[in-house]
Amino acid sequence: MSARILLAEDNQNLAQLLEKFLRNSGHEAVLAATGSEALRLLAAGSIDLLVLDLNLPEISGVELLQKLRKSPRMNTLPVIIITGVYRGEKYAQAALKLGVRHYLEKPFTKEAFAHAVQDTVAAIEAARHKPALLDALLAIYNNRQSGLLMIGDSSPIAFVMGEPTLFQARGKDDFPAFLLSRKKISSEDMQKFVESGEGRLFFAEAGMLQLDDLQSESHHFMMKTMMENLQKSAGIIFDETATELDQPLLHVSMPKLFYEAVKLYPEQFKQGEFNARETALFPARTERFYRLANLISLREKDILLLERINGHRSVAELLQGNDNPHDAALFLNFLHIMAMITLPGVPGAEAAPGFFQKTLFNRPPDEESVMEDMVIDFDDIVEAVAETVVIAMGNSGMAAPLSEQEIGFEQTVQREFAQIKGQDYYAIFGMTPAGFSFNTLKDAYFKKIREYSPERFMELSGATSTMAQDILAIYADAYNTLSNVVAKERYDEMLHDNKTLGIDGKQDGQLHAKIQFQTGRVFLDMGEFENAEKAFQDAYTLAPDNAGHAAFLAWAIYRNSANSNSRAAMDRARGLLTKSLQIAKSAEAFAFRGWMLFDEGRDGLAEGEFMKALKINAKETTALKGLRLISEKRDNEKKGVLRRFFG
Numbered sequence: 001m002s003a004r005i006l007l008a009e010d011n012q013n014l015a016q017l018l019e020k021f022l023r024n025s026g027h028e029a030v031l032a033a034t035g036s037e038a039l040r041l042l043a044a045g046s047i048d049l050l051v052l053d054l055n056l057p058e059i060s061g062v063e064l065l066q067k068l069r070k071s072p073r074m075n076t077l078p079v080i081i082i083t084g085v086y087r088g089e090k091y092a093q094a095a096l097k098l099g100v101r102h103y104l105e106k107p108f109t110k111e112a113f114a115h116a117v118q119d120t121v122a123a124i125e126a127a128r129h130k131p132a133l134l135d136a137l138l139a140i141y142n143n144r145q146s147g148l149l150m151i152g153d154s155s156p157i158a159f160v161m162g163e164p165t166l167f168q169a170r171g172k173d174d175f176p177a178f179l180l181s182r183k184k185i186s187s188e189d190m191q192k193f194v195e196s197g198e199g200r201l202f203f204a205e206a207g208m209l210q211l212d213d214l215q216s217e218s219h220h221f222m223m224k225t226m227m228e229n230l231q232k233s234a235g236i237i238f239d240e241t242a243t244e245l246d247q248p249l250l251h252v253s254m255p256k257l258f259y260e261a262v263k264l265y266p267e268q269f270k271q272g273e274f275n276a277r278e279t280a281l282f283p284a285r286t287e288r289f290y291r292l293a294n295l296i297s298l299r300e301k302d303i304l305l306l307e308r309i310n311g312h313r314s315v316a317e318l319l320q321g322n323d324n325p326h327d328a329a330l331f332l333n334f335l336h337i338m339a340m341i342t343l344p345g346v347p348g349a350e351a352a353p354g355f356f357q358k359t360l361f362n363r364p365p366d367e368e369s370v371m372e373d374m375v376i377d378f379d380d381i382v383e384a385v386a387e388t389v390v391i392a393m394g395n396s397g398m399a400a401p402l403s404e405q406e407i408g409f410e411q412t413v414q415r416e417f418a419q420i421k422g423q424d425y426y427a428i429f430g431m432t433p434a435g436f437s438f439n440t441l442k443d444a445y446f447k448k449i450r451e452y453s454p455e456r457f458m459e460l461s462g463a464t465s466t467m468a469q470d471i472l473a474i475y476a477d478a479y480n481t482l483s484n485v486v487a488k489e490r491y492d493e494m495l496h497d498n499k500t501l502g503i504d505g506k507q508d509g510q511l512h513a514k515i516q517f518q519t520g521r522v523f524l525d526m527g528e529f530e531n532a533e534k535a536f537q538d539a540y541t542l543a544p545d546n547a548g549h550a551a552f553l554a555w556a557i558y559r560n561s562a563n564s565n566s567r568a569a570m571d572r573a574r575g576l577l578t579k580s581l582q583i584a585k586s587a588e589a590f591a592f593r594g595w596m597l598f599d600e601g602r603d604g605l606a607e608g609e610f611m612k613a614l615k616i617n618a619k620e621t622t623a624l625k626g627l628r629l630i631s632e633k634r635d636n637e638k639k640g641v642l643r644r645f646f647g
Helices: 012-024 035-044 061-070 089-097 110-129 133-142 174-181 187-196 211-228 254-264 271-278 287-293 300-308 315-319 325-337 378-393 409-420 438-450 462-483 485-497 505-526 529-542 547-559 567-583 587-599 603-616 621-639 641-646
Strands: 004-008 028-032 049-053 079-083 102-105 147-151 157-160 163-167 236-239
Touching: 004 012, 004 035, 012 028, 012 110, 028 035, 035 049, 035 061, 049 061, 049 110, 061 079, 079 110, 089 102, 102 110, 133 147, 133 236, 133 254, 157 211, 163 211, 174 187, 174 211, 211 254, 254 325, 300 325, 300 603, 315 325, 409 462, 438 462, 462 485, 462 505, 485 505, 505 529, 505 547, 529 547, 547 567, 547 587, 567 587, 587 603, 587 621, 603 621
Parallel strands: 004 028, 004 049, 049 079, 079 102
Antiparallel strands: 147 157, 147 236, 157 163
């Protein structure tokens, strides 16, 4: 076996001599001249054996060894001690208790060093051939086995149909020690538990922890115990005859455990070997992928990588150009471990689900291109303004007859259109903000529109007919704005801020769009989503290239209960959000899309959208609320064990 050996020695001449010997013996040698450098290299992972001088600068070898043995991830790392300071049998015995297999005092012979390395590497090789906890867990989960799993001296873990449901803390001190380290109980509480000889429920019964807290801490402890020992092989025993249960029951999702473990403890998955072995292969989904994909809430970056897997891209292609190829490789390794992908040597087709699957939650947000017809279509316009048209156009009996002395109607329309171009909404009805009244508004409005009967429209040429329609639209907008208290307040504010704006083409459109947008925001805050949708629709129609108009219209459509059963409305809301983000990245648009994804159960993607929103605006309320709900949902998943397990 070829091992990767870290040689921590500050004597440069000796270090170079030992490095040459190790390389000639077929091993890979990595050098560290200080304890700090050695610790950094160890933390990076992929070290099989540590050759350690006890008298290192910065962090001594003694302190480094203590840190290793206290670390759950490196407490079983094989170590060979070489020292010229700590001599004698008592030091060798102390090192033995810390799991040191060979203790060499300087000067040592070449043969002694060769024997220590060969013996330790042989032990590593033998351990690798024993099934590790990782293999045992995969077998238990895949075969849906029930029984009791022993992991050395740790509290045994009970499995039911392949899923861990509890651990037996009775007679063990690891769980109370865990609670003590997290300051959940006192040392006196720990002593009382040990003396009681009872199970975990004692902590709740004795009033040391509330039951929900006990559940949460137990779940955390069981996950931690399994994650930290995935490569442990000694003392791994699974007894399918054991039936004793220790309440309260728990539930740990095995796919979720492996997904989290491969990120938190990558060195336990031999990632370097995976990369070297698999880069030329072509990942493809299996049928099992579809069985497990909806059981895990994937992170956004993993979902995006998953989207690129198609059976025709190699591992190397998938990793190329990735912002974090190491994390990407870890995720591919996870998929392979869970048999969610195969790794054939040639490109090929992927498997189909093989069963009914309504939705695949872990997919990217739909980013299809937004067509220009995102503006509400003609049928919708007719439906939305039909009532206004009837009011504006009246009926044949409403028309006021014109006297023979009056000038032609076509000239009247042209003159009126020219007159109202520079006027605000109050002025076109002969009022001022100070002298406004609703009765005056009503009388003035209906007096104006009675002049535009359907018969009169028949007298107009094409260009003047368009002017007449514009005039009616202006009167309708002005009347709707001034007759609505909220809209009127917004109009007054904006009119005060910019008195030069009047009823004049683009300027008026911009002003009215602002008014409608602000009105929609107020309705949104009041929870009047139908009115908000109408206001935002007006703003969007007037200014469709405004990112805010598109985003808030999407949100109002989505929140309007009248649209809840309309797939077309929901698709339109998503399309509007996509368009908004194409125009400009805004915190609100990301937050709204995150909420929609959260409602779909796509928590990983939702969390990513909420985080994007908070990067733009750290106080964005929808994103903050969404993240809080995701956190609460995850906590509830831990606490609702009995319902989920037996329901």
